[in-house]
Amino acid sequence: MTLGRALTILPVEGIPEILPGTVLGDCLGEAAALEDGDVLVVTQKIVSKAEGRLVAVDPEDRDALRRIVESESRRVLRRRGDLLLTETQHGFVCANAGVDLSNVRTGEAALLPVDPDRSARRIRDRLAARFGVRVGVVISDTFGRTWRNGVTDVAIGVAGVAAVVDLRGTTDALGRTLRATVVCVADELAGAAELVMGKATEIPAAIVRGVDPAWLVEASVAEGVVRPYAEDLFR
């Protein structure tokens, strides 16, 4: 890991309203002055819109909403009132299977992308092909956590940037071998980007500039971050 590296996190402004069929790589490349080595963090909401992952629903029809959440889920882990904590088809554990009514038109709900790693690869590939930039892409979403209040943004898909960085076998500052330090840099990148986005603003993407070039590798949230059911101590 390089010492003394500074990061800059830049909100991407001027992204137009995204509709089903919008080529996100084009919109993002036009709005963001990307440089080689940047990581572009894109919120799930505009990815879902571009991919047409929207369903019609009356926002007051709680039964209909619950059925959508259940159909997006592999398992329901907990219920509390209208809140369902479920495991999605991807293996994510989050509230209401990521089904979300905010920042979509009334009468619609946004579902998570079917394969967020693939969504990230598509954006990355388009940016390379059309704008000639080699960047990493993180698709982010806002999840709650066990044990801790408040939500944070985490990575649901990546392309061209590490999901986790494995420091096992490296030594600490005192020469001792680190035992079990696999850092989920993708989640930290997603959370860092959220700090310049806000939830209520029109900023659905941010650039993280200055990441360690060693992190710019092929990776997958599905393979690197999602903890298999059998390995989890709390499900």
Place this chain on the structure above:
Amino acid sequence: MTLGRALTILPVEGIPEILPGTVLGDCLGEAAALEDGDVLVVTQKIVSKAEGRLVAVDPEDRDALRRIVESESRRVLRRRGDLLLTETQHGFVCANAGVDLSNVRTGEAALLPVDPDRSARRIRDRLAARFGVRVGVVISDTFGRTWRNGVTDVAIGVAGVAAVVDLRGTTDALGRTLRATVVCVADELAGAAELVMGKATEIPAAIVRGVDPAWLVEASVAEGVVRPYAEDLFR
């Protein structure tokens, strides 16, 4: 939330070896060119060292280590081999009650600070008194998560910066009221800072420059982030 705000994250280099009794505010203020409105993220390890939260232990004596972990814990939630997932005296849920052998001398283990919010206030107050800067301070530590592989840095104490930002009652970009969006910005700040620190380097602090001035308020991780036992769905 202000649109178009960019963040910069700067590693703080040149911090000397920290010993019990070291006045951290002095060391940090000398090493970091802080500006009013910065948030200084400081890793737990140097806070524990400065506060003398070190105990002698043979790193190969697994029974002794387990007893230390248990004495730092309020409840043991899960055991798997040598790994204990416990609830600390503060209410944090983490591996081995945060007891850690990395980056301390062989034969010692570092315990979490007794009151990390107070630790943060002490650093903040010293920086204000000695260097005349008004900054927020986050004490960070590295925790695992349920459901997701890899660790990330989170906030265990804050002073002069929000732990969570409550967006309930604000409206989204389409004018709809956001329902339940309390963002844990302190955790996102801690994770962002980790991106410039690494685990094996000698960088135990980082500056986050450019945060929303509205976030620079009095706050507490203990009150704002720690989820009470009775409210948790998975304990």
